[in-house]
Ligand SMILES: O=C(O)C(=O)C[C@@H](O)[C@H](O)[C@H](O)COP(=O)(O)O
């Protein structure tokens with residue numbers, strides 16, 4: 001049973017284990033469970049039996065829950081129910097649900113205990129771990145939020161069995177990203193036919209992918225330095241999500257964004273890693289993109305949170321596991337975008 005310890009000021013454990021959800025418990029007497037409305041009833045019932053929450057609040061699936069309106073509605077429900085300061089908020093769902101639940105926990109009564117029970121691969125590998133919580137604005141992705149680490153995370157591969165294959169593949173983008181920035185052994189393991197929840201090696205690969213993030217956030221919770229590397233591929237990805245009004249899921253957008261970042265890395269003199277990202281996209285089969293305009297995307301990229309007062313910064317790779325942060329001139333962004341655009345067309349991804 002892999003258990004990953006996340007260190008820092010408020011250490012916690014990520015349990016990766018078949019059946020983890022059934023066995024999960026929280027010490028607080030009073031808890032609110034925030035669940036993705038699209039979850040299978042059996043998963044919600046398991047969580048209710050485990051956590052015994054006094055209220056269960058359904059929120060819309062995906063990024064539709066990461067709005068100021070949903071956030072405020074959930075807060076009002078907690079206030080109406082008089083959830084006290086020593087109560088707990090538990091998020092059950094994909095990355096969007098746990099981002100929202102974490103931000104509710106961070107902001108309600110100026111902060112109550114937060115626990116995370118991710119039900120998607122993306123949630124397990126990435127969103128549920130590390131304490132980045134928040135909501136979107138029409139102006140961009142995750143523009144409001146707080147660092148509010150969970151007190152525990154339960155990753156139960158059994159809940160992934162009912163996931164639609166495209167949602168599973170979507171989440172693999174973050175595991176592949178961890179391979180590119182830190183642990184290249186993950187690259188082949190993620191694309192292997194053995195990377196499926198019912199395979200005996202799955203727990204270990206999942207845990208190794210989570211361990212990359214756990215290590216980074218232990219050393220740099222609030223993104224003063226190294227944590228920015230976890231944003232590899234995300235500058236374009238977040239812009240795609242915003243421009244398409246979340247018609248492109250986060251994991252698919254990250255798949256596309258990884259390839260753009262690999263092409264930029266090559267353009268700026270790094271090793272050519274675009275074979276890896278091309279192979280990933282061919283495996284992931286992300287939803288095709290509508291025709292996107294570079295200038296519009298670039299205006300969203302300008303609001304990226306890695307920007308400082310001088311401008312936007314991209315995470316690029318000198319080579320596998322050698323990330324760095326740099327500015328990229330606009331003409332380079334535009335030129336590489338044109339290359340990327342032809343390479344990510346659906347016809348090209350199927351060959
Ligand atoms: O945890 C991080 O740090 C990451 O950058 C991981 C990303 O995969 C994740 O999508 C994160 O929420 C993006 O953070 P943001 O600060 O760019 O909104």
Ligand SMILES: [Zn+2]
Pocket residue numbers: 126174234250254
């Ligand atoms: Zn991400």
